[in-house]
Amino acid sequence: MVASVTAQRPDLEAERRLCERAAQGDRVALGQLLRTHGPVLYRSVLLPRLGSEAVAQDALAETYARVVEKFGQFQWQNCGIYPWLRVIALRIALDMLRARKRETLFEPDDLQREIDASEAEPSGRADVELCEQRDLAEARTRVEVALGRLNPRYASAIRLRVLEERxxxxxxxxxxVTVATFDVVLHRAMTALKKALGAGVVPGAVSEQGASREAM
Incomplete structure (x- = not known):
């Protein structure tokens, strides 16, 4: 779910020139900026938090549209454009989580706290590769490790229904199981996962027999 994408470190001077051209209405320059950073935004910011490839692709398209709309507000700093793009992508993910009516891996409050923390960071030079590694490491820790330690029945329910959207x-x-029993299993699985994610630790796995009794 959170495969790594290696991004080349940007030439910040060249990126600054592209931003200046984009601010003057050069759509080719803006498109080049989005092509450079879009794959990293998709793989390390949107997909891990939204869990679905289709939803993450929609979120990336909405991120591009928001960037085009808001680019006049961007002010160049030595950290480059990626931190600004990342916050926009996080806000799009937050909006989508708030709008979804079914189970999600991350609560909107989780993303809001992350956005607040990102905006509070000092504006020194940002290394896109390090930002990506941090995002992916956090996603793996908070989701994949958690799923790996949950009861296998719970983990399967989450993977199939929430991640694969079957x-x-x-x-x-x-x-x-019946659909009614599955709904109970999924609800309890999501409760267990969110409790683990919120606490920052993962509880020990329960037995399959115990999980089956709970689901009845």
């Missing part, structure tokens, strides 16, 4: 009926059949 229909409830299909996932219930694969788990060998």
């Amino acid at each position: 229909p409830r009926e299909e996932v219930a059949r694969e788990l060998g």
Whole structure:
């Protein structure tokens, strides 16, 4: 879910010139900036937090649209443009999480705190590769490690329904339960995962037999 994408470190002087041209209405320059940073935004910012490739792709498109709309507000700093793009992408992800009616891996409050922390960071030179590694490491720690330590039944329910977005009926059949029982399993699985993510630790796995009793 959170495969790494290695981004070349930007030439900040060249990037600054592109930003100046984009601010003057040069769409080619703006497109080059988005092509440079878009893959990293998708893989390390949007996909880990939204969990779905389709939703993350929609979020990236919305991020591009927001950048075009707001670029006149961007002010160059020595950290380059990536931190500004990253906050926009986080805000788009936050809006999408708030709008979704079904289970999500991250709560909107989680992203709001992350946005607040990002905006409070000092504006020194940013290393895009280090930012990406930090985002991916956090996502792996908060989701993949958590899923790996949850009861396998719970982890399967989350992976199939939330990450892969497969229909409830299909996932219930694969788990060998009724749809009503699957809804209970998924609810309890999400509760366990969110509790672990919120606490920053992962609880020990429960037995399959115990999970089955809980789901009945």
